[in-house]
Amino acid sequence: MAVDTKARRGADPIAADAALVARIGAGDPTACRALMDAHLGRVHGYAWRMLGDAGEAEDVAQECFLRLWRQAGRWRAEARVATWLHRVAHNLCIDRLRRRRAIAAEEPPDRADPAPGPAGESQRARVAQAVAAALARLPERQRAAIALVHYQELGNIEAADIMGISVEALESLLARGRRALRAALGAMRDDLMGEP
């Protein structure tokens, strides 16, 4: 079927997503499964990068999909599902980070920076811990910009749209974030490269 093949090749991703979400709205469980398989890992990964906590990341990811299920019956083909899910996840993460700040302002932190791992810990694990800690120390907007562009591999226009900022502002956040990370991780590169 040449027409079908052409339609699939040239399919508008927004329209294709809308068709899938319409099936979800009609109660098609295979569509739910397909959409979850396609997006859960990325949404969960974004929340984990932003929050640094696996449990909270699961809560955010679950809330994103519950909102999508609720929205499915009245979904409008205006954005890709991935963009929509990332925007919801971003807003939920920012809300959680703000709540954390409010609590931290009331209660002084009683935890120091994580201690170095045991001597047997691999170099790679130590680097991973250092990178995660450096990311966690970034201001949340810089962290979000790096998470969306570097880790989620979203385009600059889409990432800026999710954050509600201009592309120029996104570039500024990215550059400042990467400079801070480079400064924090300067000594780590040799450590990583030294591992066989």
Added chain:
Amino acid sequence: MAERSDRKMDEARLAVILEAYGADSRRWPEDERAAARALLAGSAEARALRDAAEALDTLLDVPAPPAPSPELMAAILAAAERPSWRQWLVDLWPIGPIWQPASAFAAAIVLGIAIGVGAPDLVLPNGGDALITEAESLAFGPAFIAEDAL
């Protein structure tokens, strides 16, 4: 949002791109990618900047997020299988279980019916005015009655 294609590509702009987006050209702005790649191919200085950006990219890629748990996936799919009328109830009362407001509503109806059926007839016969006057007298005193009568 429209793509920007009017920006001139030079070493300064390429340095900004490398600084912001890193060494992998798949992350670069789509409308500038081809020009940036071409410039990079012909500039040793730009390639040195690219190498520095690549070193940071390598570090950033070390920590991998944990996989979503099977429990999370099961919970998400279970929520999708919820019958639509139950979802409608959740949308109607997202604060908690729907039985709470439903019970309160039902109790209010039962109480209203019970009062309506069991209470004495409040429609007073002709002597009702006298009863009301007596009640006002008890509540507010004889002076109130006198003023009211004027």
